[in-house]
Amino acid sequence: MSTASSSSVRKAGEAVPDQFPVGLRVLVVDDDPTCLMILEKMLRICRYDVTNCSRAEDALSLLRRYKNGFDIVLSDVHMPDMDGFKLLEYIGLEMDLPVIMMSVDDGKNVVMKGVTHGACDYLIKPVRIEAIKNIWQHVVRKRKNEWKDLEQSGCVDDVVDRQQKTNEDADYSSSANEGSWKNSKRRKEDVEDVEERDDSSTLKKPRVVWSVELHQQFMAAVNQLGIDKAVPKKILELMNVPGLTRENVASHLQKYRLYLRRVSGITQHQSNLNNTFMSAQDVFGSSLNGLDLRTLAAAGQLQPQSLATLQAAGFGRSTVKSSMPMPLVDQRNHIFSFENPKLRFGDEQQQHLNGSKSMNLLHGIPTTMEPKQLANLQQSAQSHGNMTMQVSAQGSQSSSQPQARAQILKESTSTSVTRLPPTSQQPILPNGTASGGYSVVSPASTMLNFPEFPGNSFPLQSTPGMSSVVPKGRFPDDVNSNINRSEGFVPNYDMFRDLHPQKPHDWDLQHVGVTFDMSQGSLNVPSSAFAHQGYAASSQQNGQNRNASTAGKAMFLLDKRSDNGNEQSISQQLDPRFVDGSVRVKAERAPDTSSQTDLFSEHFGPEDLMSAVLKQQQGSIAAAESELEWMFHHNTPV
Amino acid sequence: MEVGLMQRQWVEYTKSLFLEDFLDSQFIELQKLQDEGNPDFIAEVVSLFFEDSERLLNDLTAALAQPDVDFQKIDGHVHQLKGSSSSIGAQRVKNVCITMRSFCEEQNIEGCLRCLQQLKQEICLVKNKLENLFRMEQQIVAAGGSIPTTELIF
DSSP states (O other), X not given: OOOOOHHHHHGGGGSOGGGTTTTOEEEEEOSOHHHHHHHHHHHHHTTOEEEEESSHHHHXXXXXXXXXXXXXXXXXXXXXXXXXXXXXXXXXXXXXXOEEEEESXXXXXXXXXXXXXXXXXXXESXXXXXXXXXXXXXXHXXXXXXXXXXXXXXXXXXXXXXXXXXXXXXXXXSOTTXXXXXXXXXXXXXXXXXXXXXXSSSOOOOOOOOOHHHHHHHHHHHHHHOTTTOOHHXXXXXXXXXXXXXXXXXXXXXXXXXXXXXXXXXXXXXXXHHHHHHHHHHHHHHHHHHHHHHHHHHHHTSOHHHHHHHHHHTGGGSTHHHHOOOOOSSOHHHHHHHXXXXXXXXXXXXHHHHHHOSOOTTTTSOTTOOXXXXXXXXXXXXXXXXXXXXXXHHHHHSOSTTHHHHHHHHHHTTSSGGGOOOOTTSOOOOOOTTTSSSTTTHHHHHHHSTTTOHHHHOHXXXXXXXXXXXXXXXXXXXXXXXXXXXXXXXXXXXXXXXXXXXXXXXGHHHHHHHHHHHHHHHHHHHHXXXXXXXXXXXXXXXXXXXXXXXXXXXXXXXXHHOOHHHHHHHHHHHHHHHHHHHHHHHHHHHHHHHHHHHHHHHHHSSOHHHHXXXXXXXXXXXXXXXXXXXXXXXXXXX | OOHHHHHHHHHHHHHHHHHTTSSOHHHHHHHHHOBTTBTTHHHHHHHHHHHHHHHHHHHHHHHHTSSSOOHHHHHHHHHHHHHHHHHHTOHHHHHHXXXXXXXXXXXXXXXXXXXXXXXXXXXXXXXXXXXXXXXXXXHHHHTTOOOOOOOOOO
8 A cells, every 4th residue: 555656746736737637636546456556557647646555444544634635536446445435435525526436347236336426437447548548527527516516506607617727727736735626716716706707517697696794694584584494585585685586595595505414414533523624624725725824814813812722722733823813703704714724724734633633723612522522512511401402303303314413403402403304414403492493503692692591502411312413514503602602612523423423424514514513612612712701602692693604604615525524623623713703603503504404304305315415416515615615705804 | 589580479479469368458558558767567567466366366265165155255356356357458367257256146166166277277378478478578678679569450
């Protein structure tokens, strides 16, 4: 198992922009040394950057370690230590990279399996160099689809075109650390400015950019309606934004739901956290790179304490440490900006973070919180009431997967969290008692005020199940927030961990979502150093709700990247950010979550496969990213 | 022996290998991958294959010698052998693998044992053939000539 190679990856930046796909960073996984050698040779002849592995486990750890380090993965189907399809799933969930399966087996069933598991191609061995030459198309296509998502949701459109034109070359040639993702992201940002691009890849539709404010309105509307009743038409009416069509809202709603779904699936695994972090970074990395500096600079001063906290959390490693713009500021923008910077961090820190594992950005807030922490939270939460727990109540609805979650949710039921349709895929959205949709958060507003809402904070507690499982989706937010608030726990992570017992990959994004929550929760904490302090929260929270939403959004994007594992990392990442505005963030989340719940229930009704497929196809990442992207774009850099 | 003659002999020999199915078009693909910068590429890959296949053959022999034959495990080994042999273009070896896999499916020990025997034979044969080929190539190069490019015309 050689890994080799990353050298070229790292120096990708030197590549000449016009030489795409030269420098495409490929990871090859095959237990057969003969095949591996041949493939590597072919890839090198195509001038790709090759890293090879003979074990799936090694490949996964490489991918996790170098989040943005690869553009595409080639994997054999039959491997001794792990089934190729399983690896495919993990990659799809955690990193969302295009994966090409290979096998000497050309039976229809096997090929079908590849398709259903999300492989973007299936090559029959012996693989010919012609087939290898064209693998770059999958990378481009994936990016394009993500952009498309953005477009379809009414956001920036034609990013794809622009991106492809400008980025193709640059993408691959950009520094390895950036990863192709980053490039695309960056491009997306650029593209956002270009509203008038031809939309060759998607249908022509009026361009709607979902700015933070718009999203806030959207979330407010959804929250008001309640997750269960949030239908595009009504949301549109409530939002009352001239020029906005029902379609715009519908697609945005869908993305949101996906996001929530992802969020709820956040796993609590440390590694996930790390990964998430990294992935978040990846996601944002590219785009953020540019913004990072700005944001950081701007945010830098935001809350030294939060920063400190974060640093304490160990996040400090990342460069962000100092710059962590923990935007305690109410502005949503800040939140985003934080996220970005953070994300960026991720890139740099990735390895770093990985080590730290708990991206405990939020130190106080166990962003990375491993489940145990959550458990703690939960316990406390229970006493508090079920704000978050409500989520669990909702959870019951969900399908088996979210069972863990659901249970938690159910138990917490105290508040109206009903939301979380715990279908496996659904993120645990604490419908929140009050707000109804947003899991925990809904009472979130109440919750936010920990002091007022004792129950809120740890709805988790109420549900035993919850204890460690933090509803991934929205739930985490709530939970976290609550938890954090009230007790300063931040065990959110723990909860998540448990939540995800089964399908980590279902929630790849969930992870992000979770993080979000956590961050929120933790965010609150940060203010007081994760302590229950800061909560002054209630008021803050309300205000912060806005932020939360934003943060949530960011999370959303992050989700894409993160996988279960990621979730954690992301959360961690976000946490620092949110720490400042955490309160805010959370508040927002609540409503979102609730709405999300609805979304999820609707969407997740179907089998996991569906969701998985949906997830994949809809590019949850894309959605998340796009969200972040657009949010980011629209937010004034801090 | 003069270079031209050696080259012609090499061409004839190569052709026969293809005609007799010892090698297939994949081998030509491999040859395309070899260049001045990497003149020993094929030799390396091929020796890697033989090492690996030896290991697999041992595993297969051991597995088939068990009182309770684990056909799934055997299938796994054969599958891998099929993959690597097809990667270097060892067609006959690959064909035996295909046959052996269906015996595995039928849980036919006899069939599997026969195939195993055949595998050993074929691998040995193609190994010798390739060794001859490489030796001829070395001689050509040593004599200052270059190895003709193989084109599968037939």
